[in-house]
Amino acid sequence: MTDVNTPDLMQIFDTIEYPEAYRITYLANAIVFPAYADIKKDFGLVRAEYILLACLSHFDVLTAQEVARISRRPRNTISRAVHRMLDEGYLDRAPDPHDGRQARLRITSSGRKLHDKISGYLSRRQDEVLGNLNADERQSLTHLLKKAALHAANLDN
Amino acid sequence: MTDVNTPDLMQIFDTIEYPEAYRITYLANAIVFPAYADIKKDFGLVRAEYILLACLSHFDVLTAQEVARISRRPRNTISRAVHRMLDEGYLDRAPDPHDGRQARLRITSSGRKLHDKISGYLSRRQDEVLGNLNADERQSLTHLLKKAALHAANLDN
């Protein structure tokens, strides 16, 4: 079945002045919003909170600042998320002995368990949204996205 | 110059359970947040407002509902944006003679002028973020994004 669509509202994909930016944000919204809504409904987590979990399930120890950099979100948003996740027992925090300003964050096993459930929501939605790409296309997209993302990570110091 | 980066916080691009979703949202953030901040600072526009302008600069006439669908944003957000842009003179609104519920929105010439300035912010930032892709890669990315975006547009009716 081909993609014949919504009247033709989607001609804008071709005429917009910033076509890649538009499609990338469109896809991001298409993936994240529905997954995000489900996660909020099922677990009561706000976006910054599961982002925090995701970061900490991939690095043993992080500071709040590092999480902010990885996720491109403001520090105060992360700070709030840290507090809520500490209260819920999904995180551990210990002052850094070498730097009195920062604290070392770790995920707890219950936090990791929660993350595993949540990441299912996102990867399922991801596969739905990218479902019409064949294996080659999917791989090629992944490669290009990674190259661009690494470059983007280095852009703003 | 190669992309050697932020300590190695970016290993997460490889280990995350939903790699494409993560990179797509990461790139979306990398493009949109800085551009968005500048647009807000320079023109006082909120995101929903320039999205509205962008939609109306690509379609002669739209209803608020159609804008919401194109942009994947809630109706009330668009409704508010419509009011502010009407007040500023960037939009015209006329009741639809065939359907008393909806109103036909059009961009004014001053709105179009504003959009032209704004779209520069976004396309510049887009080119910065995608700056390390060569012409072939860029074209390939564009093609894949478009295919996926069209599919996504048909997913949730």
Place this chain on the structure above:
DNA sequence: TTTTTATTGTTCCATTTGGAACAACATGCG
């Protein structure tokens, strides 16, 4: 026709959001 169901745009309200200022600590420079 009348009744039910769906759609559009809006308002209400609680929550989320992010900029700005802040205190605590660290680092660089005289």
Place this chain on the structure above:
DNA sequence: CGCATGTTGTTCCAAATGGAACAATAAAAA
């Protein structure tokens, strides 16, 4: 050392956000 500058995490506050309910209109069903 003493002073300026930078960084981390936090709080404050105003603004943006989105779900839910609503009135008005339209379409579908009975």
